Amino acid sequence: MYNYTEFDAGFVAERNIQFRHQVERRIAGHLTEDEFKPLRLMNGLYLQLHAYMLRVAIPYGTLDAAKMRQLAFIADRWDKGYGHFTTRQNIQYNWPKLSDVPDMLDALAKVDMHAIQTSGNTIRNVTADHFAGAAADEVADPRPVAELLRQWSTDHPEFQFLPRKFKIAVTGSENDRAVIKAHDIGLQIVERNGEIGYRVIVGGGLGRTPMIGKVINDFVAQEDLLPYVEAVVSVWNLLGRRDNKYKARIKITVHEHGIDDIRARVEERFNIIRPSFGGIDQKLFAEIKAAFAAPEFRDTPTALYETAYKTDPIFRSWADTNLAEHRAPGYAIVQISLKAHGETPGDASAEQMRVMADLAERYGHDELRISHEQNVILPHVHKSDLPAIHGILKKHGLATANIGLISDIIACPGMDYCALATARSIPIAQEIATRFDELKLEHEIGDMKIKISGCINACGHHHVGHIGILGLDRAGVENYQITLGGDHTENARVGDRTGPGFSADDIVPAIERIVYAYLDLRSSADETFAQTYQRLGLAPFKSALYDEAQAYAAQ
Amino acid sequence: MPKEFSPKVITANALIEGDVVYLTADDQWTRCLSEADVLTDEADADLRLLQAEAQSELVVGVYLTDVIPGIDGPQPAHFREDFRRTGPSNYNHGKQAELNNV
Numbered sequence: 001m002y003n004y005t006e007f008d009a010g011f012v013a014e015r016n017i018q019f020r021h022q023v024e025r026r027i028a029g030h031l032t033e034d035e036f037k038p039l040r041l042m043n044g045l046y047l048q049l050h051a052y053m054l055r056v057a058i059p060y061g062t063l064d065a066a067k068m069r070q071l072a073f074i075a076d077r078w079d080k081g082y083g084h085f086t087t088r089q090n091i092q093y094n095w096p097k098l099s100d101v102p103d104m105l106d107a108l109a110k111v112d113m114h115a116i117q118t119s120g121n122t123i124r125n126v127t128a129d130h131f132a133g134a135a136a137d138e139v140a141d142p143r144p145v146a147e148l149l150r151q152w153s154t155d156h157p158e159f160q161f162l163p164r165k166f167k168i169a170v171t172g173s174e175n176d177r178a179v180i181k182a183h184d185i186g187l188q189i190v191e192r193n194g195e196i197g198y199r200v201i202v203g204g205g206l207g208r209t210p211m212i213g214k215v216i217n218d219f220v221a222q223e224d225l226l227p228y229v230e231a232v233v234s235v236w237n238l239l240g241r242r243d244n245k246y247k248a249r250i251k252i253t254v255h256e257h258g259i260d261d262i263r264a265r266v267e268e269r270f271n272i273i274r275p276s277f278g279g280i281d282q283k284l285f286a287e288i289k290a291a292f293a294a295p296e297f298r299d300t301p302t303a304l305y306e307t308a309y310k311t312d313p314i315f316r317s318w319a320d321t322n323l324a325e326h327r328a329p330g331y332a333i334v335q336i337s338l339k340a341h342g343e344t345p346g347d348a349s350a351e352q353m354r355v356m357a358d359l360a361e362r363y364g365h366d367e368l369r370i371s372h373e374q375n376v377i378l379p380h381v382h383k384s385d386l387p388a389i390h391g392i393l394k395k396h397g398l399a400t401a402n403i404g405l406i407s408d409i410i411a412c413p414g415m416d417y418c419a420l421a422t423a424r425s426i427p428i429a430q431e432i433a434t435r436f437d438e439l440k441l442e443h444e445i446g447d448m449k450i451k452i453s454g455c456i457n458a459c460g461h462h463h464v465g466h467i468g469i470l471g472l473d474r475a476g477v478e479n480y481q482i483t484l485g486g487d488h489t490e491n492a493r494v495g496d497r498t499g500p501g502f503s504a505d506d507i508v509p510a511i512e513r514i515v516y517a518y519l520d521l522r523s524s525a526d527e528t529f530a531q532t533y534q535r536l537g538l539a540p541f542k543s544a545l546y547d548e549a550q551a552y553a554a555q
Numbered sequence: 556m557p558k559e560f561s562p563k564v565i566t567a568n569a570l571i572e573g574d575v576v577y578l579t580a581d582d583q584w585t586r587c588l589s590e591a592d593v594l595t596d597e598a599d600a601d602l603r604l605l606q607a608e609a610q611s612e613l614v615v616g617v618y619l620t621d622v623i624p625g626i627d628g629p630q631p632a633h634f635r636e637d638f639r640r641t642g643p644s645n646y647n648h649g650k651q652a653e654l655n656n657v
Contacts, residue, residue, distance in 0.1 A: 027571065051568075097571055098573065099571050427644050430645070
């Protein structure tokens with residue numbers, strides 16, 4: 001875990017004092033809202049439908065117990081006792097009072113956290129694979145470079161007024177769990193001839209014009225990475241369309257100019273700025289890397305785990321669904337589902353946060369991760385501790401065995417909170433999860449990603465869901481459009497639109513028809529929905545969606 | 556013929572709490588839509604909007620929104636405004652928890 005240096009702490013403290021004074025001046029009437037709004041957004045403070053919302057960055061999704069406890073404390077002290085974890089590894093508080101926000105920011109600073117650059121046209125929170133440092137398939141831990149990028153991008157003077165927001169994600173594995181192809185820049189750590197470097201992908205993004213990122217450079221050496229990334233952002237900063245905010249993201253720039261043209265411009269810029277990186281970044285990187293050294297894993301028997309696995313069917317079901325392979329023998333990665341059936345995806349109560357902090361401290365080398373799929377991860381757990389952990393999770397509504405299943409839904413806050421939303425997301429997610437839990441079908445269905453966005457901006461990643469749902473306002477009524485066959489992994493793909501949307505009442509039955517069609521069509525129980533879709537395409541699902549509904553209506 | 560002016564209320568968010576407020580007939584801000592002043596004259600609505608916007612020490616994001624006048628006071632014409640006057644659907648938070656009659 002990286003801890004703030006004196007410089008980091010001083011910087012955040014100074015920003016917090018500045019913001020405290022800005023809030024005071026706003027309340028006293030010395031600043032108008034037009035003057036104040038850019039200042040509050042720079043500090044992650046939005047105004048939503050029912051209240052302000054404070055978005056706090058969780059860099060590369062990594063927390064320790066002290067940070068998680070402080071998030072719980074803030075939820076209790078200044079909010080309504082819960083927080084919402086987002087698809088960009090942030091936590092959002094939905095009910096802060098303007099006058100309390102400076103105190104909230106000071107409380108965050110006490111545990112090396114802040115809300116800077118979680119909004120506005122800047123480089124946002126750098127996200128990473130939530131299995132970082134633990135995954136069996138990892139080339140290298142992506143967090144040190146993510147931290148290097150965080151430091152480089154925070155208050156970067158050239159990049160405070162970009163054409164639009166800019167998002168970077170990093171993975172250390174070939175298996176992409178960080179959706180890097182749907183980011184402005186996606187970095188994949190690769191090894192070539194024994195040397196560690198980066199495959200750089202640019203121009204991915206979802207939103208109103210979804211694009212899959214393209215490889216701009218197959219191998220950038222470690223010492224060239226910061227100047228290379230700076231060259232990319234710099235080229236876009238000049239070239240990006242400031243005339244039309246819908247065309248301002250780098251995906252449009254890459255699309256309009258072509259990847260070869262952008263590559264040539266980046267090379268040219270890189271050659272100019274490379275000499276100005278005198279190696280300080282590499283010295284810093286070495287220090288950061290040391291802070292992320294792996295814990296000392298113990299080599300002890302796992303008999304307790306095996307016994308529980310054999311004798312306790314509830315534990316077995318949870319273990320089968322919620323554990324992932326760890327690189328150390330005898331260890332597992334624990335995924336704690338924040339998707340209990342019928343609850344709000346990504347929400348955790350303050351009490352649950354404290355429980356997870358305690359578990360991390362006691363059993364998990366004091367490490368926690370937030371996934372872009374809105375779950376919490378204990379990355380390093382010895383298998384012999386799993387039965388005890390499961391027992392505690394169960395008591396606190398945190399033992400739902402549904403990771404990767406149909407009820408493990410990504411949903412943005414939608415019109416229940418968000419001022420930009422065109423329809424609600426949360427109730428749709430709640431109803432789908434509840435319905436398939438009633439049907440007792442979700443383990444039978446297997447690997448299935450449903451992703452729901454409440455507007456075209458696609459915070460809920462609907463384009464890359466196996467089933468994507470987009471909530472729209474059609475003539476003053478909530479309407480839900482379906483896409484199928486999206487993929488969020490290294491084989492990223494934008495889903496295909498099925499046709500006309502469905503009302504809030506009709507969307508859950510529509511999802512059911514798709515699922516039953518899949519169960520009928522799959523070649524065997526081992527063929528996943530994604531594979532069946534790849535084999536058969538849209539047609540049979542479209543027919544199930546629309547023809548069956550018509551046949552039913554005609555009866 | 557110009558389009559007929561549909562009835563409206565003036566709404567905003569309170570500066571400190573951020574919650575939804577409506578302008579009353581005596582230029583106060585209320586948390587209850589039922590107490591909002593329904594504006595039926597376009598010129599009057601535009602003027603009241605300008606005056607409301609000037610109260611930037613009290614409110615943020617002032618705008619006019621359509622309502623349907625009724626016996627229990629104005630009702631929201633659009634579902635977004637219905638959520639704003641009620642609160643989120645996943646928890647009993649916001650207006651629905653704070654007000655006895657919304």
